[in-house]
Amino acid sequence: MTDTPSWVPDGVNTEQPSAARVYDYLLGGGHNFAGDRALADNLVKVVPARDMARLNRAFLRRAVVFLVESGVKQFIDLGSGIPTVGNVHEIAQQADPSCKVVYVDYEPVAVAHSELILEGNDNATIIQADMTQPDAVMNDPKTKRLINFDEPVGLLMVGVVQFVPDEADPWAVADRYREVLPDGSYFALSAFTSDNAPEGMKKAVEVFAKSQDPIFPRTHEEIQRMFGDFELVEPGLVYTPEWRPERADEVGDDAKKSNLYAGVAQKR
Structure with a gap:
């Protein structure tokens, strides 16, 4: 009989890998199980998954800092995952303690651990919900x-839309979120692509097929459509390390190996 850690909510299938827990493992977190680690280990055999996770997390930090500097003080983080170092509320509230953050995830471990992390923080909360609703x-x-929808909002859809299949129409989902945001709001997004490494990403799709969260990598054009009529800020939709790097060495020898496109756009 295997002892289940006390932080695992009732009813969680610890044997079936989840994207949130795989990501947690790739980032060096401790809220994952043997199946998650096995899937991640298989993933790194076909794509540079640890670098992909690290570079995506770095993009998130730079995007949040940019939004706070642009006057945004409230955030909705869709598919927020399991809290590891560098959460949105930590980044935003360090810059401005009055910033408010609503996290959204459907994964029970992500929600349970978020509730523990956010206990006593009146300006941040977690909702257990499906971001496609x-x-x-x-x-x-x-x-x-x-969230006050009379003031600008920072909507974050970072490293999550690749888990939404075409039949769930992620473009319509993004349209609906953008529609209700007030003028001056920003939309930050990153997503898996097959543009750089089609064979490697095809194998990654096969690896993730064994989890509860299959992936659906998309082209540059398909990802850019999710911004709708929002105006992309410079440098547009680029590979994650190319989005406003703070140092030249952040981009590395081949930014395409990040295998995620990233961008930030504003509603005017």
């Missing part, structure tokens, strides 16, 4: 408590 997210009492 925008109205449910926006109308949740926790969202309404923290």
